[in-house]
Amino acid sequence: MGVRRFFEAWPPLTLLALAWIATMVIVAVGADLLAPYSFTALDLRARLSPPVFMDGKWAHPLGSDELGRDVLSRLIMSIRLSLLIAFFGTLIAAAFGTAMGFVAAHFRGKVEALILMLIDFQASVPFLIVALAVLAFFGNSLVLFVMLMGLNSWERYARIARGLTLSANEQGYAAAVRQLGASNLRVYGLHVLPNIASTLIVSMTITFPETILLESGLSFLGLGVQPPLTSLGNMVGYGREYLTRAPWIMLTPAAVIVLSTLSISIVGDWLRDRLDPTLR
Amino acid sequence: MLRYLAGRLLRAILTIFLVIAFVFFVLHLSGDPAMMILSADAPPEAIKAFREAWGLDRPVWEQFLAYLFHALQGDFGNSMRDGRPAMQLVLERVPSTLAITVPAFALKLLIGIPAGIYAALHRNSLADRLTMMISVAGFTVPSFVLALVLVLVFSVQLGWLPSAGSDKPTSAILPIVTLGVAGAAILARFTRSAMLEVLGQPYIRAASAKGLQWRKVVVEHALPNAAIPTTTIVGFMVGTLIAGAVVVESVFAWPGIGRLLVSAVSNRDLAVVQAILLLVATTMVTANIIVDFVYGWLDPRLRRGGTRGR
Amino acid sequence: MTALLEVSNLSRVYEVRRGAWPFGRQATLHAVDGVSFELPAGRTLGLVGESGCGKTTTAKLVLGLVPVTGGEVRIGGESLPAAGTPSWRALRRRMQMVYQDPLGALDRRLSVGRQVMEPLAIHDIGKPAERLDKALAMLDAVGLAQHHFDRFPHELSGGQRQRIVLARALMLDPQLLVCDEPISALDVSIQAQVVNLLLALQQKLGLAYLFISHDLRMVRQVSHEVAVMYLGRIVEQGDPDRLFATPAHPYTQALVSAIPTHARAKRQRVVLPGEPPNPVDRPAGCAFHPRCRHATTRCRVEAPALRILADGRRAACHNAEQIA
Numbered sequence: 001m002g003v004r005r006f007f008e009a010w011p012p013l014t015l016l017a018l019a020w021i022a023t024m025v026i027v028a029v030g031a032d033l034l035a036p037y038s039f040t041a042l043d044l045r046a047r048l049s050p051p052v053f054m055d056g057k058w059a060h061p062l063g064s065d066e067l068g069r070d071v072l073s074r075l076i077m078s079i080r081l082s083l084l085i086a087f088f089g090t091l092i093a094a095a096f097g098t099a100m101g102f103v104a105a106h107f108r109g110k111v112e113a114l115i116l117m118l119i120d121f122q123a124s125v126p127f128l129i130v131a132l133a134v135l136a137f138f139g140n141s142l143v144l145f146v147m148l149m150g151l152n153s154w155e156r157y158a159r160i161a162r163g164l165t166l167s168a169n170e171q172g173y174a175a176a177v178r179q180l181g182a183s184n185l186r187v188y189g190l191h192v193l194p195n196i197a198s199t200l201i202v203s204m205t206i207t208f209p210e211t212i213l214l215e216s217g218l219s220f221l222g223l224g225v226q227p228p229l230t231s232l233g234n235m236v237g238y239g240r241e242y243l244t245r246a247p248w249i250m251l252t253p254a255a256v257i258v259l260s261t262l263s264i265s266i267v268g269d270w271l272r273d274r275l276d277p278t279l280r
Numbered sequence: 281m282l283r284y285l286a287g288r289l290l291r292a293i294l295t296i297f298l299v300i301a302f303v304f305f306v307l308h309l310s311g312d313p314a315m316m317i318l319s320a321d322a323p324p325e326a327i328k329a330f331r332e333a334w335g336l337d338r339p340v341w342e343q344f345l346a347y348l349f350h351a352l353q354g355d356f357g358n359s360m361r362d363g364r365p366a367m368q369l370v371l372e373r374v375p376s377t378l379a380i381t382v383p384a385f386a387l388k389l390l391i392g393i394p395a396g397i398y399a400a401l402h403r404n405s406l407a408d409r410l411t412m413m414i415s416v417a418g419f420t421v422p423s424f425v426l427a428l429v430l431v432l433v434f435s436v437q438l439g440w441l442p443s444a445g446s447d448k449p450t451s452a453i454l455p456i457v458t459l460g461v462a463g464a465a466i467l468a469r470f471t472r473s474a475m476l477e478v479l480g481q482p483y484i485r486a487a488s489a490k491g492l493q494w495r496k497v498v499v500e501h502a503l504p505n506a507a508i509p510t511t512t513i514v515g516f517m518v519g520t521l522i523a524g525a526v527v528v529e530s531v532f533a534w535p536g537i538g539r540l541l542v543s544a545v546s547n548r549d550l551a552v553v554q555a556i557l558l559l560v561a562t563t564m565v566t567a568n569i570i571v572d573f574v575y576g577w578l579d580p581r582l583r584r585g586g587t588r589g590r
Numbered sequence: 591m592t593a594l595l596e597v598s599n600l601s602r603v604y605e606v607r608r609g610a611w612p613f614g615r616q617a618t619l620h621a622v623d624g625v626s627f628e629l630p631a632g633r634t635l636g637l638v639g640e641s642g643c644g645k646t647t648t649a650k651l652v653l654g655l656v657p658v659t660g661g662e663v664r665i666g667g668e669s670l671p672a673a674g675t676p677s678w679r680a681l682r683r684r685m686q687m688v689y690q691d692p693l694g695a696l697d698r699r700l701s702v703g704r705q706v707m708e709p710l711a712i713h714d715i716g717k718p719a720e721r722l723d724k725a726l727a728m729l730d731a732v733g734l735a736q737h738h739f740d741r742f743p744h745e746l747s748g749g750q751r752q753r754i755v756l757a758r759a760l761m762l763d764p765q766l767l768v769c770d771e772p773i774s775a776l777d778v779s780i781q782a783q784v785v786n787l788l789l790a791l792q793q794k795l796g797l798a799y800l801f802i803s804h805d806l807r808m809v810r811q812v813s814h815e816v817a818v819m820y821l822g823r824i825v826e827q828g829d830p831d832r833l834f835a836t837p838a839h840p841y842t843q844a845l846v847s848a849i850p851t852h853a854r855a856k857r858q859r860v861v862l863p864g865e866p867p868n869p870v871d872r873p874a875g876c877a878f879h880p881r882c883r884h885a886t887t888r889c890r891v892e893a894p895a896l897r898i899l900a901d902g903r904r905a906a907c908h909n910a911e912q913i914a
């Protein structure tokens with residue numbers, strides 16, 4: 001394969017984005033090994049020390065915060081937690097939404113009307129507001145927080161799954177397999193799901209950055225991930241207090257958020273072109 | 281048409297009811313506001329008295345019915361913090377929020393739509409690519425990051441604009457710009473793809489093949505048709521005028537609905553949270569209805585209130 | 591003698607709403623209305639009519655894919671169980687369906703070989719090795735080669751896909767195949783091949799076909815008996831040669847006259863005025879009377895029953911004797 005053809009199939013921007021995502025995954029997985037300090041360790045003699053690129057010392061490559069905690073170590077831990085939350089949030093949304101879509105398409109009638117009403121309901125109120133309302137009242141349980149993230153944009157999957165299942169049931173392969181005597185489990189699990197998987201995966205590349213943004217936004221407001229745990233949004237929120245004296249505390253996690261969401265969007269666009277030409 | 285209107289209204293009311301019910305039950309089942317407001321080590325008698333005073337000792341469904349009953353009479357409960365009527369507290373903040381969201385909305389329209397149209401008409405040009413790159417940034421840069429970067433540049437470094445508060449007339453500039461830029465990016469992307477879709481349609485090619493002036497084709501055929509999908513996103517933006525500024529208001533310490541919501545949530549001030557959500561849901565639903573009618577006006581095929589694709 | 595398939599007084603009604611909920615009035619759509627026929631083992635019944643006349647609904651009712659509103663379907667003397675029940679599933683081994691659009695009826699993500707084996711997996715028949723052997727034998731029986739086994743639906747031609755659908759249906763050794771427009775989506779050159787295959791399989795396996803089509807010539811070629819449907823009812827039924835040579839019902843006459851022939855001059859084309867009416871607004875009396883040249887006052891008020899004519903076939907027309 002020629003160089004030209006290689007870059008046509010794998011555009012440089014996509015390669016960069018993939019490389020960034022791979023780095024983030026490695027950082028998340030190997031967080032404990034990679035972090036030079038414990039993310040809660042205090043170093044009171046090196047408080048607010050600037051990062052290397054602002055003439056700081058190599059002891060704290062990305063600087064330190066007001067309590068002398070290493071920004072790099074905190075960043076690594078934040079990447080891990082933020083990615084974990086976004087990953088499971090997206091997964092929950094996809095699983096729940098797809099299931100709802102299947103249920104709506106399978107039972108039709110009143111069940112479908114009810115699910116469509118829930119979809120309308122979800123789409124008619126900004127989720128950040130609902131999340132805010134629910135959140136503080138539930139307290140700072142990480143599990144509940146992840147589940148809440150999973151409620152975001154489930155309706156997208158429900159719509160897709162319902163629409164594609166309806167058309168599959170109407171005339172296509174699903175009806176044919178059911179006519180052969182297949183159980184619902186077989187029809188949905190072995191036939192419908194694999195057929196709509198590429199569309200669902202492309203949708204997940206849209207939901208994933210959305211979930212990162214939602215999580216970081218809530219954490220920034222102090223209503224998401226709670227200390228001592230730390231996430232990217234948390235770090236930006238904390239760094240905001242030191243905007244004038246130590247902008248690096250806020251800038252590095254902010255850059256990571258932007259680069260990560262950007263990379264996933266780029267890869268998502270690329271995947272959409274390759275996997276699913278029907279989506280725009 | 282009248283039938284359609286009635287049906288639409290019925291569904292709107294149902295949605296608002298759902299929002300109220302959902303929030304009410306979630307809030308009431310998720311924790312005890314008495315503990316939160318009075319702190320956990322308050323004397324048991326005080327907690328008991330607090331609960332009785334707010335009706336928290338009764339079953340949840342009874343509280344809900346009482347809430348609905350009072351809400352229908354315009355009484356949305358009192359703030360548990362300062363005892364004033366919750367809705368009044370919320371409505372006081374509306375002008376302040378609108379003072380930044382309305383100019384930001386204008387900014388979105390003025391930048392986003394022309395940029396999207398221009399990019400679509402000059403597809404793959406430098407301007408198009410630039411617009412798209414900026415618009416991707418609009419999706420991926422969280423508003424609080426944009427806000428803080430703007431503060432860093434214009435307040436900290438240059439010292440031109442205040443970084444927070446609402447005491448000076450210039451205080452509103454940074455919040456408006458933050459909201460406007462992000463929205464304009466989204467709108468530009470949307471308008472562009474709507475335009476591109478319309479420009480690819482056979483009737484546009486037919487119209488230009490007939491020898492109609494390109495300018496005329498664009499103005500008379502392409503723009504009105506591209507306006508249809510764009511209306512949806514603009515409608516959604518109208519819906520967020522009330523509560524689309526939660527994060528931005530918090531960053532800039534702007535005394536609007538968003539900040540009230542954050543503080544009410546932190547304080548577990550049930551009635552206030554409830555009142556804000558009611559207001560938000562009503563605005564969104566109203567905006568949706570308006571969008572539906574604008575749709576009908578823009579697209580004669582839908583005028584008889586047929587089923588719009590889900 | 592009991593026939594393999596007995597359909598008596600079959601009806602299917604849909605409640606439709608004209609206009610959006612909760613407004614608009616309720617209306618009743620009679621998709622299939624009092625249809626009866628018998629199909630002995632190893633024979634073919636052709637079902638013809640315009641689109642929307644209830645042919646496909648009849649097929650789905652016969653297979654139990656759609657619950658009946660009235661009447662009964664009996665297969666081998668036994669009443670059809672409700673869709674989705676274990677006994678309904680077991681019954682799939684006796685009756686199968688062939689679809690109009692073979693590409694749509696196949697899962698485009700699975701190799702066709704796996705799809706041909708799937709019925710055996712569903713009904714838990716045989717060991718994997720036996721399933722494979724049977725699938726390969728079946729590919730051979732429908733005129734495909736072994737190397738087609740690992741292909742995907744989009745890699746095959748339309749005719750080959752329909753052969754795959756046929757092979758999949760035959761894996762369970764059914765006695766009845768319901769063929770819903772099995773050739774209308776295929777190229778004309780391929781149609782004859784598939785029809786010949788169907789005829790050969792019938793000879794070899796003793797299959798009964800319920801053959802649904804709007805292509806009268808094809809129906810005449812494959813059927814032992816033909817039923818003509820109009821707006822959910824059978825209007826004429828009988829031996830294909832006689833029915834097509836001297837149609838008794840004015841609607842059949844119109845259909846037959848529309849068949850392109852070499853000897854055009856011999857027959858006068860009967861052109862039907864208007865579109866078939868919406869089944870919701872079924873005309874009173876004989877449903878066909880608004881389009882019928884021979885309609886009398888009686889036709890407007892009294893619906894004709896399907897009755898046996900002198901030559902043994904049946905027609906639902908008050909004036910059948912005068913017209914024929």
